[in-house]
Amino acid sequence: MKSQGIDRTQLPYASKLNPYASYYALVSILIICLFSAWDVFLKGKWNTARFVTNYLPFVLFPILYAIARFINKTPLVKPSEMDFQTGLAEIEAATYDEPPPRNIVEKFWSKLM
Numbered sequence: 001m002k003s004q005g006i007d008r009t010q011l012p013y014a015s016k017l018n019p020y021a022s023y024y025a026l027v028s029i030l031i032i033c034l035f036s037a038w039d040v041f042l043k044g045k046w047n048t049a050r051f052v053t054n055y056l057p058f059v060l061f062p063i064l065y066a067i068a069r070f071i072n073k074t075p076l077v078k079p080s081e082m083d084f085q086t087g088l089a090e091i092e093a094a095t096y097d098e099p100p101p102r103n104i105v106e107k108f109w110s111k112l113m
Helices: 020-035 048-072 088-094 104-112
Strands: none
Touching: none
């Protein structure tokens, strides 16, 4: 988006914490994934099934991704070449704006939903 000059604050779901919330989420998920089965490394607590279940995807995913890219021969798309405009008019035409609540019950329901 930055390479095409599109301002992120103009997106429908823009966050005030962007991009720092994304960085925080990425680091948090990595810590959780890496330490989710740390106790298998303690003396006397080795569990092969738990180790494979928790840590094999970290090795397997990049390998399968590379194989799929090689088999399908899909090139990487540069950020400056990505298309963010095609079909945008149809999507915006299909969006529905909620009417404002008419009473206190509808106001409560709109906040709840």
